[in-house]
Amino acid sequence: MTDQKIEIEHRYLELPDSFYTRVKPSPLKEGRIVCFNAPLAQAMGFQATDPSDWAGVGSGTELLEGMDPVAMKYTGHQFGVYNPELGDGRGLLLWETVGPDGRRWDWHLKGAGMTPYSRFGDGRAVLRSTIREYLCSEAMAGLGIPTTRALFMVSARDPVRRESIETAATLLRVTQSHIRFGHFEFAAHHHGEKALRSLLEHVIGLHYPELAELPEQERYQRWYQETVERTARLIADWQAVGFCHGVMNSDNMSIIGETFDYGPFAFLDDFDAGYICNHTDQGGRYAYNRQPNVGFVNCQYLANALVPVMNEDDVRRGLRNYEIAYNQRFLQTMRNKLGLAKESETDLSLIMDTFSMLHEHSIDYTLFFRGLSSLSANGRASVRNLFVDRSVADEWLSRYQERLEEEEVSDEKREAGMRAVNPKYILRNYLAQKVIMEAQNGDYEPMERLLAVLTRPFDEQPENEEFAAPPPDWGKHLNISCSS
Template identity: 75%
Template sequence: MAPDAFQIEHRYQELPPSFYTRVQPTPLTDARMVCFNHELAEQMGIHTGNPEDWTGIGAGTELLEGMDPVAMKYTGHQFGMYNPDLGDGRGLLLWETRGPDGQRWDWHLKGAGMTPYSRFGDGRAVLRSTIREYLCSEAMAGLGVPTTRALFMVSARDPVQRESIETAATLMRVAQSHLRFGHFEYAAYHEGEEAVRSLLDHTIALHFPHLLQQPEEARYRLWLTEVVTRTARLIARWQALGFCHGVMNSDNMSIIGDTFDYGPYAFLDEFDAGHICNHSDQGGRYAYNRQPQIGFVNCQYLARALAPVMDEDDLRRALRQYETSYNDSFLANLRDKLGLAQPEENDIEVIMDTFNLLQSHQVDHTRFFRGLSTLPSRGEAPVRDLFVDRKAADQWLARYQTRLERETRPDAELEAAMCAVNPKYILRNYLAQLVIQEAQNGDYEPMQQLLDVLRRPYDEQPENEAYAALPPDWGKHLNISCSS
């Protein structure tokens, strides 16, 4: 372990003290290091030949020199209702570092124990949910989606009461920023105009430094426009990949456009536009097809919090960028997925025709687009075999081939381009469940094997074909709760 390989910072603590509380981690007992992300560690400037060196940090029994843990205070809208009592209820920001490449990282220990913002919680995270976050954050990174990352994970024997008695674990989540939309809501509704301005100036200086070159009177508007644009583009990526977040509360929205807080997520299996992956979301507020609109609603919440320091017309101008950015990104993503490099005006009709087909015949989202990618080398069978109604598949394929005939790329180039955006491997919930079951029995090798596959989702990996299989009946549409 070589902490001197990176530069240590505590920039979050430059904010007014009301934005955080100093808290020491609550130690776990009999902790063991079960997963360590060597590739990410190297990127961050961490050089260690022995991951066990970090076990005490994950267990909350040790702090390195320079670590100064704080629980962040924020608020937010949860399922459309404002909650003033939010904050880091089970996580601590230990420190911030800069790696050799200049990239900065927040180190956030999830499951570190109770804080002033725990409300009625115990401050712990269970093994099940910790594995799910580790897997999905690394899967999203492999897919090229902006995301928080998992540096390492520690398990322990401490019992934790959820629906049943489970065991505790911690995750070292790292991100370029842990600032959320909810930080701005807290500043606006509880601390006042100067706090909003301080938070804005801090955020721009740290995470949007290019805007410091802009005239001061335009800086906030340009910043909000960029946040809105990043958010829209992120959700367009989710929709293209068939990813359902499950809990798009405004306190789970990253100010820099990362996928943030992995709870009851899911990647679509059989396509269902109205799929609800969160057992607790009884009204379907965060269903797959509602995610784009909810992204805009959250941007509205953010804009409302900025009203004390921004002109109303500037707020409206920035918000208008959401629809444009989302539509442009979604159209570009789907053209790429369908191999349409020569844009045509009616491409949106081709796209909607495709989704209507998937919806009507409940076709597996990922395998369908991967099958399309290999049409030149493998023919139509990988697509047709997904349909009970082969006639419907043939009719759609005929229309699609007619559109493809107007493309000019050679077949090999087309296939390579489509395979680079249509993954073969995704984190299906049943795969995560199998790994969790093995880990609960003390075997983490299956988790490591799955992680290795998910880090190369666009590669064929013939030795790992089983991970690309359709889910078994028991593994379809698994209900995942918010409990963690």
């Protein structure tokens, strides 16, 4: 199953043993591979001739030589309240591999059973949530947004009680690091400076080796600044594509700036700046328009954890870079989406007025920008027809056309560039729900087809036009919870 060029490691075990507990997976019955990410496996350096070879690992019935599963311990702020009881409650870090290209991969089995950190949970994941994470992590990768990835998925016959009886599944999630902001909070609040320095040096050594030779304070300052900036840029990318995470607790924030822990996520359909995709988020703490600020607050939580080992002025300077990095990334990305190669002082006003218009008139976010990307070829209809009041569209389009007169590239070149950043296909909730319903009946072909579409979100794909359609009425306000 493995290529000889792959190195097997488990560097996480170099951390103090307070950061983990060894746990064996709890076996599932008759588990079978139902989706296998062959292109990703190949990129990681693994043979994928027979995906069923991995069913035992995914079912928790087999461990390969070198696998030493551990449940990671961390803490974090959940909905603004510090919770010291957190940790991997249903997932296990199996091992780490280094591929032929030198990239490092953590292998994490989600739904592997109970751990010391399960609290009142059963340690299992259900089929619907596993499908949603598999689909969304691959959709985000297709969009070019940093994310964890899905290597394979196993379904089983074991019953799992949630709101009703569902069936169990597991996901083999891979990424360069599973360390979260919450790991640093755990070290700082419960084990002091020595543990905190161990964690810092571990992360810097593995993921920021270019900083390793710098003096300690400069090394820590440069690392924190980079972490803050990566986080800011990630959330700017979310906002630009209309992605809502749903549970931006600090224990769900990746230390390397990736989209992490997919739960009740959603991509916007009709634009609603205050959209709340998690029905348990009663106060709207993680609403779409609050995500940028929540990212900053989480960086503050990380800053507070680092104060015992860092100069406070360095921490403050690093934190100030969040707003700078976010604003630069967001403004540039929105310029790209609008096809504005030249910078103008009026651009920010145009962008914010565009968002206000989309919000006020509940315009489909993805269809609007994709329609704008073929304006010269298809005319104004693809944009105008999204509006009940066509005069609103006409007024905005006239203003937009005036701004385009400042540009120097041809319409064809500009719109080709716009289509490369404005997706035609996103993972709408209703599409995920249709796939889940088919999978619950044992048919995974619709999921495979949707995955293939989502890997090329910017291509026209005329044979897959149905996946670009707006949601039917039943699919516009699906109730998604944290239950998994």
